[in-house]
Amino acid sequence: MSAPKKVVLAYSGGLDTSIILKWLQTEYRCEVVTFTADLGQGEELDPARKKAELLGIKPENIYIEDVREEFVRDFVFPMFRANALYEGLYLLGTSIARPLISKRLVEIAAETGADAVAHGATGKGNDQVRFELSAYALNPNIKVIAPWREWTLTSRTKLLEFAEANQIPIAKDKRGEAPFSVDANLLHTSSEGKVLENPADEAPDYVYQRTVHPEEAPDKPEMVEITFEKGDAVAIDGEAMGPSEILTLLNELGGKHGVGRLDLVENRFVGMKSRGIYETPGGTVLLEAHRGIEQITLDSGAGHLKDSIMPRYAELIYNGFWFSPEREMLQALIDKSQEHVSGTVRVKLFKGSARTVARWSEHSLYSEKHVTFEEDAGAYDQKDAEGFIRLNALRLKLIATRNARVKG
Amino acid sequence: MSAPKKVVLAYSGGLDTSIILKWLQTEYRCEVVTFTADLGQGEELDPARKKAELLGIKPENIYIEDVREEFVRDFVFPMFRANALYEGLYLLGTSIARPLISKRLVEIAAETGADAVAHGATGKGNDQVRFELSAYALNPNIKVIAPWREWTLTSRTKLLEFAEANQIPIAKDKRGEAPFSVDANLLHTSSEGKVLENPADEAPDYVYQRTVHPEEAPDKPEMVEITFEKGDAVAIDGEAMGPSEILTLLNELGGKHGVGRLDLVENRFVGMKSRGIYETPGGTVLLEAHRGIEQITLDSGAGHLKDSIMPRYAELIYNGFWFSPEREMLQALIDKSQEHVSGTVRVKLFKGSARTVARWSEHSLYSEKHVTFEEDAGAYDQKDAEGFIRLNALRLKLIATRNARVKG
């Protein structure tokens, strides 16, 4: 790979990406463009601009954008149509944000004539894979620079020395090492590393940031009604809202009731296991409600097919293959299933749990007439079950007859 | 089908199966053998014996058995090795009990020279299918009698008239109709019908029988440690126990903390949707713990394969195909995966939720050495990730290049 001339850096404004910014300038003597996105991580973006300016980035090379609406509408919601869970439990909060960032990095590279993009993910994790697969899928000729895999700043001490030597301001609380590492966006907060590294040790209380402790959550349950149209949430308690507004409100509600905590040991794509603490309050409520509305609007054929491909879909997103033909094929299948997934679900929030307690829809396939224990006025002929069972049993009988014969 | 001569009836001792007993005697003039099983449903079995005698069943034709150990060991535990959930949520508490009952019915038929078995499931539900597929798979020549699909006792009034006309004792509380229908065993209590038939109406509090209301559960969390060997729970809080003992204790613990409630609209095999309220306290804790121990002892290849076949496995059990070659093939796959699923998980129970907070094992694949944010002493070379990503990206780059070419 020849040396990059102009690099678009995914820049948070924090110490680590500021060091990367400087390192790119000194190592490659290249122009740096910074991209700072508001994904709902809950941090001010203004300081990022100031810091970028301080580090010599030209104003026209500083991109700061609120991408929350795009994030929820084009990434989070399509994924939730699938009820995606990685390894049965993880709501993919970090995984789903990476392709959007890469997409903007590659687009900004095109706008600014940059030939490379750079990110601050380490060589051990999944995020490097997600960033880079997305970037290459969108621009096969882009260069990707991953300083953590390249440089020699392999200890905290060296990093701080480099920062000091390069006049990078170091916040007081960054002198010492954080007791764990955090990633956050509108969908979730993820914490890992350091004090969390032993999966036999319970996570300390101070790790949780976005949800109250279930023990301290309100003593009274709270109900929330979520309305869906074609698989996407469109209203809360009867009030229509945009995607990011909905997720923001569900985060508030879920967080207040301690909903959405997960302590997980998962398998990284790069081959090792890691332990993460995830907080996904709004997403957990949303998944529960989406399942609730599918229960009455999807038939078994559609639902079981969705269930059967879901693990693969989730794995693709986890592994960084959002921009791949197979993810898009699965999305086409999933989206096709959502045409009638419209209606409203009531979810009860209480001390760490979110449970569907009622659901109704114009599109419901539930037929009280058929299922009732009462007289059904001929809706269903119980005699039909006899033939149904007999023909389902036929092959089993043939097997039993054969087995008796060959053993006999 | 020629008329049966001797029938083994799945007999609970309750009003409905007593009416069936009498009806078999009068309709077919056949000898009846009763089979009453203790599956952990929490009812005395002695009254069943007395009632059977009262209805003229010969003592040698009355089978009353405690099958709890067999139930948990040979049915529940193998199923839990798969983390089986039907339609994402249902723990299959009723489905998994039916094959065992059928197995005993068929075995008793062989012992007693009976040519038929009979059950009290209706023509609208899944249980008829489960009973009969199991029976036919185990004895292809057995006759199955399902009175609810045959007789003309199609209303409560007619049933009571028949009972009275035949001197069948009617408990006072059975005069009126129950507000919903219940099935119970050591794994769960299921309630459905009547007051539960509208999925838009919340289930009344009085429906729940096995779990305290989360609001009324203890204000302090409780920890429980479950130890597994080869995928099966073998000890609680360090004390070794047999399968049914373990499930009984977990039911107590889970029930006390309001764990394991589910309000679900599901797709029946016979083609309609139904709404059920399930309480599976011990099973919910066990599933959480089993996932927790798999997190550190199964690698991603094994785990993802299991996840991908789980929906099919659960569907087979739900639909009544326990005794089918494909269920046995999937079981072989699942059992193969459990060889190292041994270790201990700590689960926190609180106000309706059960969450893994710690897990450890001699068989752990978790490698702190590899995952650590600290120096890893060469366990992992971050440079490897570069080649890994590049080759994973290669096909995506080729696609992007092609797409640009054909559009260009």
Next chain:
Amino acid sequence: MSAPKKVVLAYSGGLDTSIILKWLQTEYRCEVVTFTADLGQGEELDPARKKAELLGIKPENIYIEDVREEFVRDFVFPMFRANALYEGLYLLGTSIARPLISKRLVEIAAETGADAVAHGATGKGNDQVRFELSAYALNPNIKVIAPWREWTLTSRTKLLEFAEANQIPIAKDKRGEAPFSVDANLLHTSSEGKVLENPADEAPDYVYQRTVHPEEAPDKPEMVEITFEKGDAVAIDGEAMGPSEILTLLNELGGKHGVGRLDLVENRFVGMKSRGIYETPGGTVLLEAHRGIEQITLDSGAGHLKDSIMPRYAELIYNGFWFSPEREMLQALIDKSQEHVSGTVRVKLFKGSARTVARWSEHSLYSEKHVTFEEDAGAYDQKDAEGFIRLNALRLKLIATRNARVKG
């Protein structure tokens, strides 16, 4: 089910459906509408009109239609996009025609105010299921009459007596029983029953009707070039053609070279095994060519996903679920994959086989630059493979280390 008033009958003009026609008139005293379709079965349709008139059907109630173009365009081609094979070998020639017939039956019922449809499939086969599932899916209130399951004409003798008693003309060659049963359309000819019923006996030569015996096929191979656009064949040897024209020509070519014979024992949906002799000359060539063009235009992610869902897709079509949400969802996935499946394949036909020998496309993903044994000018860095392998191996090493530890 109340008695039908007006019935649309799938009418071939042959003896069996003529008997059905008369039986409907006499049994139900209902008006009969006949629908006779040219699906490419190679029979004149005019006699069907005359016979219908003879049996008293009003001219406006006689529907005779050439549906070959719709058949290939909307049913055969979409299915071939999936490379669908039932049980690894069967090209689904009969299965794919049934939904089209049902669709027209239901549409004609709507046009003519009929309340029922009828078909001539027996109660043992798959076709009854396919006809009826399609009909119910398109009109949930339609009545379906399946005379073979209802009437008492259960032997050849009784059928002929009924025909004679009702002045139904009997062709001389229909007096005796056919030695096997045939279904044909533009995609295939299927033969089964009678002389074919023992799968240990080779099928007699006279069973084959659409393909020459490979031994008698030309001694020289013949090449055919098939051009695809978005997964569908659009030209043969450079000449653009419509769907049914293409399949007709491929049938000629394939049939001449003895291509597309299959002797199969398959599993019917109704639970029994049956043995069929299939001749699918054009379809076999088309499948081979479609695979050939996908080889260079689909990447592995798309291709492997398609392969993994294909068996389920084929099973759905075989079982009669063409008009089901899950088939439509899978179709959406498959169609999405075909956007770049364009290009040309050369297939060699010879003595019973059809084999791809060359393929080329503007949309090719094949990169000689990458794969070459020669110098690749940096297209591919062999060092990348090292990291790729190491990270793929990481979990396997961790397993081996664990296994050694717990055994040690």
Next chain:
Amino acid sequence: MSAPKKVVLAYSGGLDTSIILKWLQTEYRCEVVTFTADLGQGEELDPARKKAELLGIKPENIYIEDVREEFVRDFVFPMFRANALYEGLYLLGTSIARPLISKRLVEIAAETGADAVAHGATGKGNDQVRFELSAYALNPNIKVIAPWREWTLTSRTKLLEFAEANQIPIAKDKRGEAPFSVDANLLHTSSEGKVLENPADEAPDYVYQRTVHPEEAPDKPEMVEITFEKGDAVAIDGEAMGPSEILTLLNELGGKHGVGRLDLVENRFVGMKSRGIYETPGGTVLLEAHRGIEQITLDSGAGHLKDSIMPRYAELIYNGFWFSPEREMLQALIDKSQEHVSGTVRVKLFKGSARTVARWSEHSLYSEKHVTFEEDAGAYDQKDAEGFIRLNALRLKLIATRNARVKG
């Protein structure tokens, strides 16, 4: 990776691996152990011993073994139980041999105290992955040396110069470059590269080595009867034989009739497409026969489950994951299905094709009694089909009713 001290080399005796042998000695100054396996590639092994001695390998460090029986029994046959085909067509002839070679390399390393193994696969192909994943899975601490990824001998000229400089004998016909590259073992011959690199060009006739041209094959078909026990072939034409004997004989028979040629463009695991010409005469006959016997001995539940997991199983073998938990889990599933896959199949060989024409078995599930067009004496009640269809249709009717309602 520290320098290896003693290396076990997969040594063919050919020029390339002789160069590698010398290079290992000179580059790493390490002791070399050679392993030469007779996998049925059809070459004498004695010359390999002489050449190894000539290159200074100590007699006790020269391992020459006939592993054909192990190859077929423990690798080929288990794979054929699954009817494994990669990308629908490839019989995995090369893929399945690699794990065996790696297994012996690792075992010999343990026996001889070697700390490394080496292979002659390039950095572009799948074989490096297969060798190395297998080696690491069997010994996580083994070093793997892949000279083609390391050295600077990147052109034919440099290789020959190195050979001359090191007194490595060069056969006359190796001076020039081979027009394509070959891999062979008892299962197949694979050819790729050079003259085959353009998939739009037909493969020249001289590429084929193991099969006669179909045009030149005998003008009369030949029948072969293959007997299976539990999924494995055990006899040909009634004569019991061992695994490798069977495959050898089937190769002869198939090869004589031009059976088993395949021209394929496939997706390599490393991300690029390649074109290969495969000849798998015996394997093609075996696959056809195995399918034939499964047709009558496997029921649909078992067969369809097998079909659905086959692509994943094949992909695992292709990608080199033979020694992985997920392959072993799938094998457990497959093996479980084969308990009754016993019986005999007659296959007709003719001018490039192998087709099942008859099959019979004590374990057959085929029931002429059920399927017959004749009177079936009550084996099957056609009325049962009505209920079967109605309940299968129920959900489709509910969907149609819903869709009409919401559109109406």
